[in-house]
Every structure is written in structure tokens, then in C-alpha cells.
Amino acid sequence: MAYDDNNVFAKILRGEIPCKKVYEDEHALAFHDINPQAPVHVLVIPKGKYVSMVDFAAGASPAEQAGFLRAVGKTAAALGLDAGGYRILANHGANAHQEVPHFHVHIFGGKRLGPMLSGGSLPR
Numbered sequence: 826m827a828y829d830d831n832n833v834f835a836k837i838l839r840g841e842i843p844c845k846k847v848y849e850d851e852h853a854l855a856f857h858d859i860n861p862q863a864p865v866h867v868l869v870i871p872k873g874k875y876v877s878m879v880d881f882a883a884g885a886s887p888a889e890q891a892g893f894l895r896a897v898g899k900t901a902a903a904l905g906l907d908a909g910g911y912r913i914l915a916n917h918g919a920n921a922h923q924e925v926p927h928f929h930v931h932i933f934g935g936k937r938l939g940p941m942l943s944g945g946s947l948p949r
């Protein structure tokens with residue numbers, strides 16, 4: 826899939842729409858999700874134009890990849906989530922309901938988050 830410059834996170838990166846910023850460096854921007862699914866729900870996005878995890882893993886430079894990963898850790902620490910724990914999630918494509926076609930990870934925290942997926946385990 827080609828990168829769409831009009832996606833909402835591209836607009837946030839260009840400063841065309843606001844965000845509630847948590848952390849920023851040369852590689853990444855982190856901000857609060859507009860529709861939080863947990864007491865803490867923050868998105869971390871790379872500054873480069875990558876549609877999803879697959880695209881980022883294949884196309885981003887080692888410095889971008891390392892910088893992004895560090896930014897995720899710094900964001901969680903800045904939110905005070907290290908001691909209590911948190912969950913990181915990345916949606917890729919239709920089965921995962923990826924809504925915004927700019928690679929991002931979700932950080933959830935602030936409460937016991939329950940099972941990993943809604944619907945629980947598959948029957949064995």
C-alpha cells in the first residue's frame with residue numbers, strides 16, 4: 826500500500842491538527858489517543874512515512890528503527906508506567922482493524938488490562 830500523505834497522523838506530524846504530546850525526538854512523536862481504551866492510552870509514531878509495521882521493518886533505516894523503539898520505552902517511562910506494567914500493540918491491516926495508515930504502536934496502562942484479546946482463548 827502506498828503511503829497517504831493525507832492520513833491523520835501525517836497531519837499531526839505537519840502540525841496541521843493538534844495533539845496532546847507526551848514525548849518527541851528526531852525519530853518519533855508520542856501523543857494521547859483521542860479515544861482512549863484504557864486510563865493511559867498513548868500512540869507512538871515514527872516521523873518517517875511508513876504505512877505499517879511491515880513497511881517500517883522493511884524500509885526504515887537501522888537508526889530509525891532503534892530510535893523508534895527507544896522512543897516507545899522513553900514514552901512509557903515518561904508516563905510512569907514502568908513499575909505497574911503496560912501493554913504495547915500494533916495493528917497491521919484489515920484483520921487487525923488498522924484505521925490509520927501510518928505505522929504506530931499503542932501503549933495501554935493504568936489498570937489491570939485483562940486478557941490479551943477480546944473474546945479470550947480459541948477452543949483447544
Ligand code: AMP
Nearest residue numbers: 833844857858859860916922923924925
Ligand atoms: P489503529 O486502529 O491501530 O489504526 O488505531 C488508530 C488510533 O488512532 C485509534 O485508537 C484512534 O482513536 C486514534 N486516533 C485517530 N485520530 C486521532 C487523533 N487526531 N489524535 C489522536 N488519536 C487519534
